[in-house]
Amino acid sequence: MAATVREAAEPWALPASTDATRSCDPLTEGLSVPGDLDLGDRAKALEQLGVNRLGHAAIVGVVKDVLSETEAGLLVGSRQWPRLAHRMDRIRDHGGPALLGAHLARLGTDTSWKDGPSSTVVGRLVDATLHSLTTPPSAQAAPVSRVRVSPAAARSRSTTTPAAAAPGQPAPAVAAVPARG
Numbered sequence: 001m002a003a004t005v006r007e008a009a010e011p012w013a014l015p016a017s018t019d020a021t022r023s024c025d026p027l028t029e030g031l032s033v034p035g036d037l038d039l040g041d042r043a044k045a046l047e048q049l050g051v052n053r054l055g056h057a058a059i060v061g062v063v064k065d066v067l068s069e070t071e072a073g074l075l076v077g078s079r080q081w082p083r084l085a086h087r088m089d090r091i092r093d094h095g096g097p098a099l100l101g102a103h104l105a106r107l108g109t110d111t112s113w114k115d116g117p118s119s120t121v122v123g124r125l126v127d128a129t130l131h132s133l134t135t136p137p138s139a140q141a142a143p144v145s146r147v148r149v150s151p152a153a154a155r156s157r158s159t160t161t162p163a164a165a166a167p168g169q170p171a172p173a174v175a176a177v178p179a180r181g
Contacts, residue, residue, distance in 0.1 A: 039080070107132055
């Protein structure tokens, strides 16, 4: 019954394809996606999203400058590629290939998307690409230094010795190891 009401209220509306319905996600946030988008037909999807052949070739070239040929092939071959290509085409149109390259540079420096099972690498690569495209290049933070602290070293620098306290008694307030000066 709900479908009948929708048809009566919006008789001119095209039925949304499954791909268009799924397109209401972070990959298409802020983009115009046609209701009949079909990601199963790559050439048609790129055309529907306004990515022409010349623009597509330029985008793929920038991707290949950042990623290895195998990794670029995984990204370009992904089902989500037309939507990513649409976003990349808009960035390239507004700032040229250099701006698109600056956005994608993170894929070559922050390779955390490579970590994990190989069966999910394409999904992680798509997510990392989306993040690099939606984050201004100047706002992309430098890798955080992860300093590992040895628990034994931390205990040796401690000023109290909880192990020396009797059960139920407070730990001594006197430093176990004299502080280094």
